[in-house]
Amino acid sequence: MNWSGQDFSGAWSEAPAPSHAMRALEGRLGIRLLDRTTRSLSPTSAGEQLLLRLRPALASVEDMLAELDQARDRPMGRVRINAHRPAAVHVVLPRLATLAQRYPEVTVEPVINDGLVDIVAERFDCGVRHAGGLQGDMIPVRISEPMELVFAAAPAYLASHGVPATPDDLGAHRCISCRHTSSGALHRWDFVRDGEMFGRAVPETFITNDVDLMRGAALSGLGIVCLLRLQAAPYLGAGSLAQVLPGWAPVLAANHLYYPSRRQPGAAFRAFLEVMQA
Template sequence: MDRDVWSGLAVFAEIVDAGSFAGAAKRLGISPSALSHAMRALEVRLGIRLLNRTTRSLAPTDAGQALLARLRPAMDSVEDVLGELDSVRSRPVGRVRVNAHKPAAAYLILPRLPKFSRDYPDVSIDLSVDDGLVDIVAERFDCGVRHDKALQADMISVRISEPLALVFVASPSYLDLHGRPENPEDLGSHRCISYRHATSGAIHRWEFEYDGERMDRAVPTNFVTSDIDIMRDAALQGLGVCCLLMDQAASHLRSGDLVEIMSGRAPTLPPCHIYYPSKRQPTAAFKAFLEAMRVF
């Protein structure tokens, strides 16, 4: 529908309800002359008189009355929809679509969802796990979760974690066969499990920290995967030395299925952030999710 016609119809209904141009102008916060101009423009556009008006009275014509009879249900329906939107804005309900890389999905988001689900039973979470870089606007996600170095431009970001600790590990069976590396230089004679970046396809260069300095190097790799849980499982199977999230390896270190090696040499990953478009008006459901994930 022509936008001017629709706004004119709203003005027409308001004038009839108020019983005068002055009363409608006061409700709408505009001048009576502006209302009169809008009403005349509507009648010209439609080619029919809708109001009989004198200096003392105002009433719809027969055509105007017939139009109002059809118009009011439609306007009431629009009011109902706007009321529902108000409810969505004020009460957490509906779906939140999240795109996160696997470390954040498994070790940050998932552990916080049970409480969130209890607090907001009318909100559903649609969590897509993707270690590549995703255009969350084009893919219609409400938000993404990445390390702060991988955030898209023109986004609002909220930190949801401390820096993530890493640890170098191997299985006892591997160490029995190949010995225990004590420093990065020793890895030249070892078998290593490496990660392939989903977006670029490049094999990740291993990083090390020592005395406050950070270095990276290529290592001899005999197993490559783009899934961090497969990396852990490969280490458990004795395929080689691996670098894992501490949260990912902790239970296996306690059980003895994995052993920490090169202690103090593992780096940390930057904190994770939720990011979302600055121009998008967040729903109450998304605001609730954001607060549930926020820990700072």
């Protein structure tokens, strides 16, 4: 439970009992605290003022509940994680079977988001990002090795368009690009040579926000794609994709799990953290 960063907009949309309690409070005070539509809830100015005053008390209650939670014989409860997709798929997910085996009463809710998120305000227990993209006032825990990128294309595409020898050659090629859902920005293509990283503008002939579509477009011969080696490895091994520009692809920093330094971790989160660090 995390009330300190509570957002009224979705808190009672599917919870009848708290919704009835809120209506009762509004009737008692004679003040509307929530603006309601058929699809959403949002706080009125009076509701926002009330929430600001209540947050310290709610945070204190949460800390007390966390202390009681640590007294359990077996960890139980829900852990909400905000992670970028590669970390969720290739780092967090492979370890969840161990978590389920050791701590079957712990529920995990990973939420995919490639942007930077205020995990406290959004009621997450932790986030996962590359080093350098972590929020301040957080405890970071490294949970992966650095992740290698690779440039690749279908052999049929390369037979038709030629094989680029340097990043400058990409100006004559079709490139498959990623648009980040959170920011709307296109992912920049970076390259590395002699330890120096630099960017190059590339033709954006296919753009999507989904890595499976990016990989599928490359397999279909639509152009050159930049993927994690983990995402491309099976297709490189099978010969349906071929690596291009070897030695030019950068390596992404290691993934770190991070969580608030001022909050007492509950038993479920400590069990999750134990498995992520293994």
